[in-house]
Amino acid sequence: MGTYLSRAFLDDPDVDSGETLLDPDLHTLAKYIESVEEASHLERERDEVWEEMLEMENLLGWAFLQGQDDTLHVLSLQLKYQKLEKQKEELTSKAEEVRKKGELKLSTGPLGSLLDPVLKEFNVRRQSYHSQAFVGNHVNTMLKEAPIKRLTSIATSKAQQLVEQQDMPLAVFTRARALQDRYERLFTLFAECHSKYSHAKPVSDEDISSLDRSIKDLMSFYRTSFPQGTVPIKMHLLEVHAVPWMQRRGFGLGFFGEQGIETTHAQFNNIQRATGGIRDETKRLKVTLERHLLKMCPTRVGGIPAPNPRKSTN
Numbered sequence: 001m002g003t004y005l006s007r008a009f010l011d012d013p014d015v016d017s018g019e020t021l022l023d024p025d026l027h028t029l030a031k032y033i034e035s036v037e038e039a040s041h042l043e044r045e046r047d048e049v050w051e052e053m054l055e056m057e058n059l060l061g062w063a064f065l066q067g068q069d070d071t072l073h074v075l076s077l078q079l080k081y082q083k084l085e086k087q088k089e090e091l092t093s094k095a096e097e098v099r100k101k102g103e104l105k106l107s108t109g110p111l112g113s114l115l116d117p118v119l120k121e122f123n124v125r126r127q128s129y130h131s132q133a134f135v136g137n138h139v140n141t142m143l144k145e146a147p148i149k150r151l152t153s154i155a156t157s158k159a160q161q162l163v164e165q166q167d168m169p170l171a172v173f174t175r176a177r178a179l180q181d182r183y184e185r186l187f188t189l190f191a192e193c194h195s196k197y198s199h200a201k202p203v204s205d206e207d208i209s210s211l212d213r214s215i216k217d218l219m220s221f222y223r224t225s226f227p228q229g230t231v232p233i234k235m236h237l238l239e240v241h242a243v244p245w246m247q248r249r250g251f252g253l254g255f256f257g258e259q260g261i262e263t264t265h266a267q268f269n270n271i272q273r274a275t276g277g278i279r280d281e282t283k284r285l286k287v288t289l290e291r292h293l294l295k296m297c298p299t300r301v302g303g304i305p306a307p308n309p310r311k312s313t314n
């Protein structure tokens, strides 16, 4: 938003940039915009130096081709080149530093700070670790119609206020409105899938084909409305593997927890205590994996044990 504001609106002579940035929600952007501008200035300077370096590389190439390896001409070119190289490095790290200093945190930006009150309203908290993601139950809470509507309308109501009070161009509002529609639809489509796989109940063929349709709807909307978007691993798991998995097991993904991984993790730690002394990395890994296989292999440990019958208490 900051970059968009600085490029599209603050350059506009009709917009008083000083006054706009005094807005109680926008003033957090002032520092950011300043650093973006300072950094791009430094980067332009760096690119000029770089161009000069490329030219010099060509000159050096010619000199070598003509056999002038040890001449004064070549030596002075090399010295100049080294100087430019140093200059370029300095400008690069300076620009990086400036960008970093002005960086906006998700939770302190003008829109990000409006999200938290809505989450609080629904008793949902972001985790301070795990890059501020939500825990499972909070996901269930937020994937309902009302929370989705409240959350996705934030940008639009802020934009409306900006247009009315700050004389910002109407385009700010139209853009925010389009964003709202897109995300509201995306979250709603995802919520549909989520409710159909996130449980530990048995599923019928009909349940599965209904999930299949929801996933296809979600993915085709995502691909057309977010053409620049990539498909992260979890989304791929949903698109390609969720339906076949549920078909095979006959249940929702609810049993598919993290507990199994945690046990395996402990087993590996145990084995590694013994194999840690092996110097060669590949050998160490091989022995570790073999030991784990020996420990776990059902044909060795006598097959998969039958479940313990539950003792009746009455």
Ligand SMILES: [Zn+2]
Pocket (backbone or CB within 6 Å): 236, 240, 241
């Ligand atoms: Zn896959």
